[in-house]
Amino acid sequence: MFKTSSLIIALSLFAGISLAQAAERVEVFKSPYCGCCEKWVEHMRKAGFDVVTKDVNDVPAARKAAGMPERFGSCHTAKVGGYVVEGHVPAADVQRLLKEKPKAVGLAAPGMPQGSPGMETNHPQAYDTLLVQADGSSKVFAKH
Template sequence: MKSQFLLRAAVAALLAGPVLGHAAAPVIDVYKSAYCGCCGDWIKHLESSGFTVKTHVVANPSDYREKNGIPNDLGSCHTGVVEGYAVEGHVPAADIKRLIAEKPKAKGLSAPGMPMGSPGMDGPRKDPYDVILVEGNGRSRVFSHHN
């Protein structure tokens, strides 16, 4: 009787271990206009990469860029906020995951403009583009380059 209980407990622990061992998916709040289709495609990219997305349709997404310290010259069509960092535009999920893992003293990331070939801006053309890190002091530098 006792050995059956221990066996069942061990099996339950093995089955629950992988489920309980995974960290919760990062949650990203996305502030976008009701009229932007590429924002929805970027959100799908994030979800397929393991993020939980909370979408907020707002009248002026640029208000959230400004509120989170991303300069206007690094602006795009939507702003995300994840773990205290702003994510402006079509930043790849891998870059966001790297940002969260490295935890730099920064305001966030930006893929300025709407680069063709970036997540959500799929099409026949893929332009090279940089993802920019906006540091806590307001300076910026290249965080990653995409071809």
């Protein structure tokens, strides 16, 4: 009989997912009425993350409680590996964040950039994923 951890390892290896990814739980705070948030959640699950959603009526309050400055706001806020992820940040950026472990609050894709995960469109726009620092400053982490 497999123990739960053995089963996770076996399934992760079978799916080609790293063990670090398989163990990472993403907690997403979102409006119960937002379809693009659900699409981002699916994007993260397909990348191998264990995603748990929490429907909230006040996403800005959840963002504030998580420590992400309002000026980086989007339609959902997530927590993973001790970081905050704001908005439609690509899973590859989150994976890089967890691998590099920079000293930061987390990542943000402010607003709702067209063409980002969950916001797919025929007319994508260029956007940046920002690394947000504890002092509220930011720098470009990835260009898309």
